[in-house]
Amino acid sequence: MKLKQLEGYLGDVATFKEPKVQLEQYPTTAHLASRILYTAETTYGDIDGKAVVDLGCGCGVLSIAASMMGASHVLGVDVDTGALETAQENIDEFELGDTIDLVQGSICEQNSAGVLSLNEGMLSQMEQAFDTAILNPPFGTKPGNKGIDMLFLQAACSMARGAIYSLHKTSTRDYLVRKAQSWGFECEVLAELKFDVPMMYKFHKKKSVDVQVDLLRLSRK
């Protein structure tokens, strides 16, 4: 499938009906989703005929793009019922139910002190079960969610044998690259982007804020 064609189709993916700010719900644009999956397949061969996992799938745009670029099996995981309902509607609309599964689950857990950690109980059975992971994770800008971006990335690294494609604030790049190295992964910045993140600050005057974001590709050393 050509890039323009993919972008065109993804433009029809329905987005969040009532986005929840606490979950940092905002749609990955058709423009970005198409480029990530198109590059992942045409440059790196990470999608066609592969098992792909989409962490924090939201309305499913990345999962749908993966399926359209030839993934044999896609799993989308999200914590939110509303988002998953919309994702399933999208999957049905595009008739991709033969390749995309959705599971409602939480990648992270919070202990009584409010510290976030990975939901190992759920994730341990999925270790290295997939070839590729794709994600546009929450950035951790909401109270109590600090560090959630790194936990999502860590989960992706445990689930994928091959490559991980993820989006992170440029301001976290150095820290992230060091962390990835410590997990045994190389980290490549594929693109530098500006994200229009809506409602980042509850009482801020602006409705959205521009954030510098890196599109990263992690792979095992």
Next chain:
Amino acid sequence: MRLITHNMLKCHVKNCTDPDRQFPLRFKDVQLEQIEAERNDEFLVRMLPRIDWPALLKTTKELGIELPETVPDAPADDEGFLQALHTAILETHVRQGTMLCDGCSHEYKITNGIANMLLAEHEI
């Protein structure tokens, strides 16, 4: 949800730790649907080592789905085996029902194909 996904779902309730009981989750009152999907033999052969075969056998038996007891030595050359595997893991969908943990009796619901693995506060 297809069986390829069910093969990765285990019970993660606090203190439910017996690996023989918490996985695979047992289907209860399920509504199944077969949906044809394009077969990719290279994908099947590659995924084979990542599948928990005893768990898949147990589950397919429970659901009345055909699956050979053992994996052949040369699965890539075995047309019958590949077709049975493909149908079992990629074409068998669970639309509605419950997944029960034999260890702690927790029930995970499947609604419109989506399995809900979320737990209540006290179960984490």
